[in-house]
Amino acid sequence: MADRSTILSADAEEKLLQPIEEYVGKIQAQIDELRVEGSDKVRSLKNHIAIAKEDKNLSKDERDRMIAKDKADLEKAKAVEASNKDKVAKLVKEAEDYLAQHYDKDYYDKVAASCAAEKAIENEEYEKVRATIKTEHEQNLKKLSAAEDIKDEKYVYKNKLFDAEMAHESKLQEIKDRRHDAFAHKYHLIDLLRMSKYTFGQKMAQRFENYKYTFNTAQFLYKNGLYIVIILIFIALCIITPIVKNTQLFTYTNILNILQQASPRMFLALGVAGLILLTGTDLSVGRMVGMGMVTATIIMHNGINTGSVFGHIFDFSNMPAATRAILALLVCILFTTVFSCIAGFFMARFKMHPFISTMANMLIIFGLVTYATKGVSFGAIDAAIPNMFIPQIGSFPTIILWAVVAIVVVWFIWNKTTFGKNLYAVGGNPEAAAVSGISVFKVTLGAFILAGILYGFGSWLECNRMVGSGSAAYGQGWDMDAIAACVVGGVSFTGGIGKISGVVTGVLIFTSLTYSLTILGIDTNLQFIFEGIIILAAVTLDCLKYVQKK
Numbered sequence: 001m002a003d004r005s006t007i008l009s010a011d012a013e014e015k016l017l018q019p020i021e022e023y024v025g026k027i028q029a030q031i032d033e034l035r036v037e038g039s040d041k042v043r044s045l046k047n048h049i050a051i052a053k054e055d056k057n058l059s060k061d062e063r064d065r066m067i068a069k070d071k072a073d074l075e076k077a078k079a080v081e082a083s084n085k086d087k088v089a090k091l092v093k094e095a096e097d098y099l100a101q102h103y104d105k106d107y108y109d110k111v112a113a114s115c116a117a118e119k120a121i122e123n124e125e126y127e128k129v130r131a132t133i134k135t136e137h138e139q140n141l142k143k144l145s146a147a148e149d150i151k152d153e154k155y156v157y158k159n160k161l162f163d164a165e166m167a168h169e170s171k172l173q174e175i176k177d178r179r180h181d182a183f184a185h186k187y188h189l190i191d192l193l194r195m196s197k198y199t200f201g202q203k204m205a206q207r208f209e210n211y212k213y214t215f216n217t218a219q220f221l222y223k224n225g226l227y228i229v230i231i232l233i234f235i236a237l238c239i240i241t242p243i244v245k246n247t248q249l250f251t252y253t254n255i256l257n258i259l260q261q262a263s264p265r266m267f268l269a270l271g272v273a274g275l276i277l278l279t280g281t282d283l284s285v286g287r288m289v290g291m292g293m294v295t296a297t298i299i300m301h302n303g304i305n306t307g308s309v310f311g312h313i314f315d316f317s318n319m320p321a322a323t324r325a326i327l328a329l330l331v332c333i334l335f336t337t338v339f340s341c342i343a344g345f346f347m348a349r350f351k352m353h354p355f356i357s358t359m360a361n362m363l364i365i366f367g368l369v370t371y372a373t374k375g376v377s378f379g380a381i382d383a384a385i386p387n388m389f390i391p392q393i394g395s396f397p398t399i400i401l402w403a404v405v406a407i408v409v410v411w412f413i414w415n416k417t418t419f420g421k422n423l424y425a426v427g428g429n430p431e432a433a434a435v436s437g438i439s440v441f442k443v444t445l446g447a448f449i450l451a452g453i454l455y456g457f458g459s460w461l462e463c464n465r466m467v468g469s470g471s472a473a474y475g476q477g478w479d480m481d482a483i484a485a486c487v488v489g490g491v492s493f494t495g496g497i498g499k500i501s502g503v504v505t506g507v508l509i510f511t512s513l514t515y516s517l518t519i520l521g522i523d524t525n526l527q528f529i530f531e532g533i534i535i536l537a538a539v540t541l542d543c544l545k546y547v548q549k550k
Helices: 010-036 039-054 060-143 147-194 200-214 217-245 252-276 285-300 321-350 354-373 384-389 399-416 418-428 430-435 440-466 478-488 500-520 524-549
Strands: none
Touching (some): 010 060, 010 147, 060 147, 147 200, 217 500, 217 524, 252 399, 252 440, 252 478, 252 500, 285 321, 285 440, 285 478, 321 440, 399 418, 399 500, 500 524
16 A cells, blocks of 8 residues: 555645745845846847847948947946856855755655655556446446347446546656656756756756656657667677687677778768658669779779770879879769769659669669679779778777768768758658758759768778779679668658668668678578568568658
């Protein structure tokens, strides 16, 4: 049985809070008085200056005089603010120290205990109500014989249970709200004291409380169930591998190898992610990699190339190694961006489905590169180039740093630029975006240009990582890996939904899975089955989210 003695009435709760509010209120009044001619006036004058600058009814001379006067007053207000800063800080500290000593002990802990007791009592009452409804239902069934009457009684019984459950959940939510409001009130007082300038610890405490307050187990499992399963798979692989192969899977070397392999693929996934954000895709990624690998290998090859392009033999060996590497990067980016723009143009201009435009691109690129090179592999590149651009620092492969830079740059573009905001807007609702003045054509083409640049960079990095060996067939299946990584990472095919962190997670998941299964000796064909199941699960969850929103 719950302890009813700890339950507080609304009046009792208010009485507990009253001395705290009175003490902090007195300090707040002193702070407010100090801020009148200081912080408050500074804020008011800044707003007035901003308004004056935009006021078209004022002449230039009037505006200049008004702004000059406000700026002179602003300097005085800032001086007052600076002179009162230590006094305000001292009062704020006094109030916060008092809250730290008394708020939880004298108020919040008692409210929390009251809410816990109320919750326990409500759960007991709910079980009694359910039992009563069940007993009445069983008694009613005994009195009935007709099938239709029994069916109606069962229907009524289900409705009564549902109503009782809804009432129970409503009461539990009220109790939960009371406890949360008691917690939040402390930060409301601090908010007034600090003018919303919380410390890091205060921000984290509020964030954690809000997470607990809004946490829903079913929703958590719904959103993160796939990741939980994948983590469990990795845990199982870490346990199985030492037993089967007599080697540890989770080692520093293996982690670096996974990150090294994932780095070029990160560029490709980041490029595709922008297209999926627009409800698009790109089936030509793998062939772009093949074209980039061939291009980079030809230019960075040490000496005369053994293969030819349209019958022509290239020799870039008279150029310095660094110059060849930069030229290879620029040409790779040029080729991949041009082909990406072609697919993007047809999608943006003619509303062609990206599946068709990128599939056509895939066929054209593969046919063109294969015909031009006769399908020949162009061998190794100058070994000095990888040592120059992706050297090993001890055991650390610096190719990982290239991927980190790409992640930061694309994150900035997505989240901090007008183009990024427009990307989300067009992906979410292109018609509404067009009405609001956003050029859907420019945004779509821009997404394909960004993707092309990333493909070129990624293929050039892969060429450095593999020290060449470029051929038209290289990169086969990479398009599916890139798309799958985005989907598993939460970039939705419904458009306008996705985060860079999700893309990174998806790439790492698939690279780690492939690497782990390879070490374990699982056949490559069976690895495809694992990947297929994960993709199917991820897309199913994505579709369910879309259905719920609809």
